[in-house]
Amino acid sequence: MKKAATLWELAELMGTDPGRLTASVERLNGYARAGRDDDFGRGTSAYDNYYGDPTLPNPNLVELSTAPYYYAMPVHPGDLGTKGGLLTAPTPACCARTAPPSMACTQQGTCPWP
Incomplete structure (x- = not known):
C-alpha cells in the first residue's frame, strides 16, 4: 500500500510517470463532472447503478x-468465483467425489451436479 499527499508523489512511490497519473485522474474527473464515461461506459445501465450514488451526475x-x-495498491489478475465450488446434487446437499451426498451442509457452489 502506498500513501501520499499528492498525486505526483503517489506516482513516484508507485514507480510510474507522475504526468501520466495526473492526466488519468484529470480525465476521470472530467467524466465524473460530465456524468458520462467515454472510456468504459460506466453508469449506463441499471445494473451498474444499483449500488451507485443517485445524487451524482453519474452514480458510478x-x-x-x-x-x-x-492511496494506491497493486492489483494482480485473478479468477472470480470458487473454481467450481462445492460439488452439488439435485437435492440441497453437498457431495464429496467419493462419498454420498451429505445433508449436513447446503449448496453454495457455482457448479451444479452434472
Whole structure:
C-alpha cells in the first residue's frame, strides 16, 4: 500500500510517470463532472447503478480531488468465483467425489451436479 499527499508523489512511490497519473485522474474527473464515461461506459445501465450514488451526475463516478492522502495498491489478475465450488446434487446437499451426498451442509457452489 502506498500513501501520499499528492498525486505526483503517489506516482513516484508507485514507480510510474507522475504526468501520466495526473492526466488519468484529470480525465476521470472530467467524466465524473460530465456524468458520462467515454472510456468504459460506466453508469449506463441499471445494473451498474444499483449500488451507485443517485445524487451524482453519474452514480458510478466521483471526482478525485484534494484529499488528506491518496492511496494506491497493486492489483494482480485473478479468477472470480470458487473454481467450481462445492460439488452439488439435485437435492440441497453437498457431495464429496467419493462419498454420498451429505445433508449436513447446503449448496453454495457455482457448479451444479452434472
